Amino acid sequence: MQAIPCVLMRGGTSRGPVFLANHLPSDPAQRDELLIRIMGSGHELEIDGIGGGSAQTSKVAIVSTSPHPDADVDYLFVQVLVNQRRVDTAPNCGNMLCAIGPFAIEHGLVNAKSPVTRVRIRNLNTHTFVDSEVMTPKGKVRYDGATCIDGVPGSAAPIKLTFLNAAGAKTGSLLPTGNVRDVFDGVSATCIDMAMPMVVVHAHELGKTGYESPTELDADLAFMARLEKIRLQAGLAMGLGDVSNMVIPKPVLLSAARNGGSLNTRYFMPHNCHRSLAATGAIGLASACAVPGSVAHEIFPVDGPALIRLEHAGGQIEVSLEPAEDQRPETMRASLVRTARRLFTGDVYVPSISR
Template sequence: MQAIPCVLMRGGTSRGPVFLANHLPSDPAQRDEVLLKVMGSGHELEIDGIGGGSPQTSKVAIVSRSPHPDADVDYLFVQVMVAQRRVDTAPNCGNMLCAIGPFAIEHGLVNATAPATRVRIRNLNTNTLIDSDVLTPNGRVRYEGDTQIDGVPGTAAPIRLTFLDAAGAKTGSLLPSGQVRDLIDGVEVTCIDMAMPMVLMHAEALGKTGYETAAELDADLQLLARLESIRLQAGRLMGLGDVSQMVIPKPVLLAPPRQGGSLSTRYFMPHNCHRSLAATGAIGLASACALPGSVAHQITPISGAALVRLEHPGGQIEVSLEPDSQNRPEKLRASLVRTARRLFAGDVYIPGKRTGR
């Protein structure tokens, strides 16, 4: 059996193993095959691996020192499919992202400073930069704290993520279709690329309230088919080509808030509804509220510096928006607070010989 060192971490509302890059094969095809074995991909329960049988718990983070002058570490996110033996490295994951700062500090990639340490992260999936502020009293990562995030039981220490250049993360443009609104299958949508490529639409346009539970939406096969048709067409409009084997863009249903927030959201990953909300999705959705003419702005118009509270099936998530001096939507700086926890550290075992670097 092949033993590979890793740390299993919860990052936000996601969970998965975090690896040092030099503990995995340098060849992407070999690396992906190793990760499929690690997670047990190809079985709905991932019973022969350490995956959790859902997209939120079948995620991998790979970390290394960064050669980039404005980053301390590089972070590659890998979404490992559950039932299919396939991985996708197209998107970033903002929830797993909040585990990268603590991991980098604890593995000596970044020197800790008291009372907090800023870890400058370059996401390799999107070539974007993110600042992660981690509490490190006495030069050690603190996981315990009083911060609670919806979708995760208990409390933990806060980790603030600030996305520095999120516009056009995958497509090179905030509005990759060239328009603030498009019409697809008779549904008005906004195709936006802000931290995560998404196709936004009003829930009522698809015969939904936007307040359904995730399980109710997952059970509506007709809705899922319509969303996939819209998503595939949006992918072409956004210059992503055939996205049938990709997890981007993400379809999102929007509705007016009803729990005291700014906007009600139902975020798909893309073929089932997220039980809460992706952190990168939250960045994009909050930014869309500040984009005049977008379907999000139609419900919740935002201007200037603002705190946007996004309702989701598990509660709410808050995003702070800071515009630049010219109030340009593509130059918005967005930040949010998440939490992380180190679950265990050790070796994960897979069949076969050592294939690392």
């Protein structure tokens, strides 16, 4: 049995092990196979690994010091599929991103300051930069606090994430098709790449209210098949090629808010509906409100600084938008507050030969 040091952490509404890069194989194929065995991928319960049997709990973060002058640490996100023995390193994960700052400080990759430490993170999946502000009174990471986020019970210390250059994270363009609106399978959609490539549609165009539960949406197989058809067409139009084996772009249903928020959302991962909302998805959807003519702008138009409250199946998430001097949507900065918690530290054991 091979023992590999790791820290199991909750980041936002996600959970997974966090590794130092030098504890894993440098060869990507060997690394990915090892992570598949660590998580127990290929079984719906991930019973022979430490994955949680859900896309939200089958995530891995890999951290190292960064050679880039504008970053302290590099972060690679790995989405380990549950039912398939496969991984995807195309997207970033903003929820697991919440765990990177505390992990980096506690492992000596960044020197702590009091009362707050800024950790400059470069995401290797998307080559974007994010500032993470971690509470560190007396130079120690603080996890307990009064901040609550929907989708997670209890409260914890706040972690503020500011996305610095999120536009065109994977495609090189905020609007990768060159259009504010496209039509796929007879449905009007906005394809946007801001922290996360997404194809955004009005829920009613697919015969939904947008207020259905994730379980109800997942159970509607005809709807899910049509949503996948739209996603595949959008992937081609966005320059991503055949996305049938990729988890991007993410399909999103939008509708009017009904609980005091700005927008109501149903975000797909992409083959099941998220029980809340991805942090990167929240950044992109809030930013879409500032793009005239977009599906999001039609529901909740934004011009200038704004606080966007995005309703989801588990509650709400808030995103602050701050336009740059040129007032272009591509250069705006978006930030949000999440929480994280260290769950355990130890070694994960992996059979040296897969069974």
